Amino acid sequence: MTTTTQTERYIPVCEPMLDGNERDYVLDCLDGNWVSSLGKYIPKFEQRFAGYCQATRGVACSSGTAALHLALEALDIGPDDEVIIPSFTLIVSANVVCWTGATPVLCDVLPDTWCIDPALIEEKITSRTRAIMAVHMYGHPADMDAIMSIADRHGLHVIEDGAQAHGAEVGGRRVGSIGHVGAFSFYGNKIITTGEGGMVTTNDDAIADRVELLRNQAFERERFVHHHVGFNYRMTNVQAAIGLAQCETLDDKVAKKQSIAATYDALLSDCSFVSGPVCKPYAKNVYWMYGLVLGDGFDSSASQVREALGERGVETRAFFVPMHRQPVYQGRHKRWPDLRGHYPVADQLARRGFYLPSGCQLTEDDQACVVDCLRSVCG
């Protein structure tokens, strides 16, 4: 590797962008003393974001993890059940299934979209399977038409994890309203943020009502008498105020992500040593992060390239470590035999993949600089 180019400023992988009414709405919460989990911004944010997702209901909660957990609990998934998840994903996908007492069943992903491979799902279905969790990876939606038709054939629920894909579409339908239930994250690096936060979206009133109940300790009309085990997964009015303001600029943010991707595509068009994100004909990719996979012929590992980029002032992030490689889950093979399976695409992505700076503040000069650094590292 050569050691020339250096960025003038440190280029972070992503930063929150609070460029609308966030401050005014937060001050309104503070001035009115509505800082906890009641207040007008919560239903406003829920309606606005659910509407954006083309879903009839949205239930805000404390994180994307909480949203996924609530979705599973609302579907009454529990011990003896199995939930099919991609092997290449954030550990949250496996954790939330385990929290319900159910067993995650792993499925490899597609080498181009990095989302669950529908062709491999059916062989994983058993009499215990209750649901498929489709994770829309780095902004590209999973092949929801194929997944929904498998689910219909087998009577399964579909949970969409849209944490990384606000606004992504499949055949003109927004993610979060295609499956039975959707889950979103509003962590600081997401397309829109509430600092920490999440939302469950659905067109099913029974699911939404149950999520609302479980989010709030399963409090019912008769105070302090509980018929269900609930959680404190509430969002605060202050977070929802930020979320509402963020929704007002969500279209701009998605457009900016897409233009960042187009610029990287153009700058990298002659770089044969990497392949970038795709956009399948069925999809609208919102390019939450611009991922790259180093080609087989390229000698250095993703971590070597990332380290060299870091030395030049370019922050990057490794792709996920697949579920079957997670130390925390080793030793559970008896209950979770799938951990011994082969997931070659997930392994390859984990070895060769990483993503470039993709925040909405990025300028074209920043991107040119990032690609110059990449060329100098890989040249």
Ligand SMILES: Cc1ncc(COP(=O)(O)O)c(C=O)c1O
């Ligand atoms: C695919 C995916 N699912 C779920 C989550 C969890 O969201 P949170 O960090 O808000 O709990 C994340 C967070 O990055 C994610 O990337």
